[in-house]
Amino acid sequence: MTLFSNVGIYVDRERSGRFDDWLAHLESVLVLGDFEESRKIILLHSKLYGEAADEFDNFKVENPISARIYDRVKERLIKLFHSTETRSKQSVEFHNMQREPEENMRRYANRIRKAFHLAFPIKSTIDKATAFSREQIMMDRFLEGLSFDVQNRLKYKEFATFEKLIEKAEMTAMAVEEAQVRSRLNAFQAKYVEPNREFTKVKEALDRLSTQVESNTHQKHLEENMEKMQRHLSTRRNVSFSQRSPQLNPPINKTGNLYFCDFHNDWGYHSINNCKARESQANDKCFRCKEIGHRANFCPQIKNLKPTPPEGYDGNGKKLPLFEERGN
Structure with a gap:
């Protein structure tokens, strides 16, 4: 039950996200198959608030027998929060997706994938050509949702897979941010007659990072540093918790x-x-x-x-x- 306490209260989509995602999280934490029906419903009800809790109470009054069955209660709540969702609405949501400010690139890519599969679900096995076309659609939407500076550097290049595009987008975003920081440093340092040593060091570090990104060696550099850290940690023994x-x-x-x-x-x-x-x-x-x-x-x-x-x-x-x- 310790894990159960970490599941947030569901209020509405604006404050708690999609109900089906929240419910999947709840069920993965509890492994509800191990509980009796009444216990499942009690646990579910304890995590509902506002509109969700009101719908639960209404269903209990309207259908007291069905309200004792967990799957029926779940269907009623899913209908409340997702009945207005149509393929066209989900398609519009997919085609309007943008990367949020400071959003992790991979989190943005996962949102693209999920929205695409909701808008264009697969009901049977598909061939390689269809799979490639579907991935290309996701890649195009991914690019269009990026900032202009990042998008402009990537849109004329070809990528074999969505994963390759995500990796390059991460590196490109870093290069754009580095250029913006350097521009601000130059403007700030221009106010001083004598050069500032600290600013010079920062600029040199940014130059090295830019070179690594443009030459596609930044990922290799990170991997080498990770290997060094792992070797260093493996040689340290009897490390106390306060050190870790x-x-x-x-x-x-x-x-x-x-x-x-x-x-x-x-x-x-x-x-x-x-x-x-x-x-x-x-x-x-x-x-x-x-x-x-x-x-x-x-x-x-x-x-x-x-x-x-x-x-x-x-x-x-x-x-x-x-x-x-x-x-x-």
Whole structure:
């Protein structure tokens, strides 16, 4: 049930996303097949609010017998939130998709894929030519939804697969952002008579990054750095948890116990009540859920499941006694 607590309350599409996506998440967490019908319905009802909860209550009054069957309740709710969806409406949504500001390139690509399959579903096996045509449509829509600077560098090039296009788009977006930063640095440095050494170092780093991106060696460079990091980590032994996980605050006491910070969704030496990151983002607005109090990378809508404490700690973060101490 710990996983169940991490599933958000469903209100409506604007605040909670698509109902079918939310329901799939709920069912994957609970593995509802292991529960009785009444238990399934109780758990589902506990996660509904607003229009969703009202529809559940109305169905219970109108059809008390059917309301005891989980699949019937699910059908009623899906009908409420998705009955107005038509192929034409989904097609329009697909053809109007744009990459959101600061949106991860792969997240944008996944939205394109999902919208395309909703608008143009496959009911049978297709041949290679049809599969290639479908992928080409997704690639064209993907390009049209990118910013002008990124799109202009890619639209006249050919890509064998959608995946190749995504990889190149990631590199190109980095190059565009690098050029914009360099332009701002040049404008800022032009105000000073003497050159600023710090700005010069930043510009040199940007030049190296630009060269790697344009020559398609940036990905190789990243892979080499990852291999170095893995070799370095493999040689380190007996690393304590405090060394492996960045902790922003010292422990409240000297017991060595851990605290769970819901804002970071991780175990460490502080809780959400004294989380510095949460305090620093108190007035920030998330572009994803439009709520105040956090940034997009801390958005509850994309939060992973609550992790278990590291080895040596129980489920509440209490430090377990050493083996020798337990023997005594």
